[in-house]
Amino acid sequence: MSEPVRPEARSPRGFVDRRARDLVAERRILTAVSAVYERYGFEPLETGAFEYADALGKFLPDADRPNEGVFALQDDDEQWMALRYDLTAPLARFAAQNWETLPKPFRRYAFGPVWRNEKPGPGRFREFVQCDADTVGSARPEADAEIIAMAAEGLQAAGLPAGSAVLKINNRKLLNGLMAAAGVADDAQKLAVLRAVDKLDRLGPDGVRLLLGEGRLDESGAFTKGAGLNAAAAERVLAFTAAGVGGRSETLTKLADVVGGSAEGDAGLAELEAIDRALTGLGVGVDRAVIEPSVVRGLEYYTGPVFEAELLLQTTDEKGQPIRFGSVGGGGRYDDLVARFTGQPVPATGFSFGVSRLASALRAAGRDLAAEVRGPVVVIAFDQSRMADYFQVAGELRGAGVPAEVYLGASGMKAQMKYADRRLSPAAVIIGEDELAAGTVTIKDLDLGRELSSKVTDNAAWREQRPGQQTIARTEMVAAIRKILDARA
RNA sequence: GCCGCCCUAGCUCAGUUGGUUAGAGCGCCAGAUUGUGGCUCUGGAGGUCUCCCGUUCGAUCCGGGAGGGCGGUACCA
Known part of the structure; x- marks a missing residue:
């Protein structure tokens, strides 16, 4: 008799076990945030973990294997299904499916695990819990403002002390207007500009200048090809990204100087002005929400206002190294998602954040919601x-x-x-x-x-x-x- | 995806110029203490030295490949 082959007791990479301490902390966050969201009139919704792959917007090649990034399998009727990678795509499917009978605008929040089949890293998993709130069916900028105000209040209710997080607001239309004025018409070039601007907080203006131009060689020796803008256009983009200082109306005035004049830029400015006014009415000051022109978010997805929740907590890890948590969540307006199903454009806007990420940020900040789990x-x-x-x-x-x-x-x-x-x-x-x-x-x-x-x-x-x-x-x-x-x- | 570094006990790490039985601390289990948590002492369990192939009389150590981890970079709905 040979030794039986024993399986190794280990979890697949990117998947983690979470014990009582983590679960209690996350449950408290979700309870607090849910209460805030419901107070704003958002109803809870739960959808299944699987969606048909085409509903997630994943195109299946003729090869019997779907695109990377999702966990997919073939049902017994040969149809491809995939685990959801966020909560927005299932919402779009749900809204399209039930559009006739839903009260509109439809306001809902949802939380639950999502799965991404990609390389895991520190603080980055292939399964994690997201919490998401969206308004579907309202094009008003006030719908965006309300999402922003609610996000700010939700984060605070979750345990983030006042002043430790700020929502940064931008509008895609401003950048589009700016690029139109700068003569950037090529889609690939537009994307390269957006990617460059997105790196401002990490690389600084000099790094972004290189990426807007010919390209940049990083410390590891790898070269990143730039967007190929001429110097004047690059400076104009940089000036735009630097306008985010001072109060919201100050920033808007500065932005008007840089992007004003183009039709799309003016439309974007008008939306931001309306958001600013609504936020003021909602009692959200510049300590909780600012206009920040360098915020980009997902590339082809958002169509108007975009927002990002940034943690300002300064903390250190076990070795005393300072850690920056950066973004804990984000969102924005996506007006084309439901149209994929119904053909008719439906405006929508939302915000989502990573629950575990917020929990670990709170823990690192000494705001442990569940310091110890008592036994019986x-x-x-x-x-x-x-x-x-x-x-x-x-x-x-x-x-x-x-x-x-x-x-x-x-x-x-x-x-x-x-x-x-x-x-x-x-x-x-x-x-x-x-x-x-x-x-x-x-x-x-x-x-x-x-x-x-x-x-x-x-x-x-x-x-x-x-x-x-x-x-x-x-x-x-x-x-x-x-x-x-x-x-x- | 690309570049660099790393992989020895549950954890943190020694070590072998390639030679027979691979070590420590912490942790775990038990006893000292027949009805009592911590400390101390004593004992014990636990390793195909990540895997495969090659070089060699002989590989944990040298070479190649794979896997996993870390850092940077790219992508990120």
Whole structure:
């Protein structure tokens, strides 16, 4: 007989296990944000994890394999289905499918896992939870403003302190107008300009100047081809991106100087002015939302206003290195998504953020929403023949709303105490022969013991003292446990 | 995708100029303590030295390839 081939216990790369601590933190974020979104009149919606691949906008080549980027499989009727890569594409499908019967404009929020089949990196996974809110069927700039205000309020409700995040607003139409004025007509060249501008925060104006022109050689020796603008056009783009200082109306005035005159630029400016006015009415000041001309976001997707939520938190990692979290979410107006299905253009705008990313940002900022996950009261399984009594005790505690469990392993008492300690249990209940005979229970306050343990040096003394331990009448058990719980609340 | 660096126990890492039984700290399990968490001491489990091919009498070590990780860059709905 040869050794059986055993599978290696490991998770696929880009997929992570998340334990109680993470889950509690994320659940709190979602609860807080959902409450805000519902207060704004957005209804929850849940759609399935799979969509037909064509509904996601993924074109399937004749090869029996869909485009990269998504996880796809073929149904038994040969149709390609794929796991959703965001929550916007399923919304577009849902809206198109139910358009006739939906109240319009349709306002909904959604959260859940999304999947991307691409190379994972630090803080970048192939499965992660997104939270998304959209208004479908309103072309008014006020719809964008409301999404922005709601995003700002949502992030704050999730636990981000005021001033630690700012929403940056821009409008695609401004850049389009600018490029038209600069004589950029070629689509490939337009994309190259957008990509260059998107890198402003990382490379600075000099790096972007190179990318707008001939190209840039980075430290690793790789060369990135530039957009091929002439010097005058490049400077004009840079001047545009530099206009984002001061208040919103100041910025708008400056932008008018740079892009004003072109039809598309003027339209973009008018939208931003309307958004600014609505934001002011909504009570969102420049501390929470600014106009930032260098924001680009997804390339071919957005048609008008775009926004990005940037974290301003300054934090350091375990090694003391400063970390920049940067963007935690973004969104914008996409007026062509539903039209893919129905043929008729439907204006829509939305915002989405990564829930785990926000949670880890909050943690790094010392805003841990779930610092420790407490374990249950542990009923020590002292005498194997009295298990029924122990379950009765656990039931009594549970009935009083106290998380409790009977130790179900086979180990001795020492290991059971260690188990309770490791679970961060507030207390252990010990019922042995003595207690059974006397109709009492022994309760050990583990929190108190944790506090005292650091000062004890001698094990015999530690055991002798039995800190926080009391033997009381069985009828007083729940009250005594309550007292221990309340002391730490 | 492209460029560079890295891969030895669950974790962090030593080490072997290519030679027979590969180590430490932490963690884990058990005992000292037959009804008590921490400390201390003692003992134990745990490794195809990432995988495959080649060179060699002999490879964890040298060469090639693959996989995985890290950093940069590109892309990102």
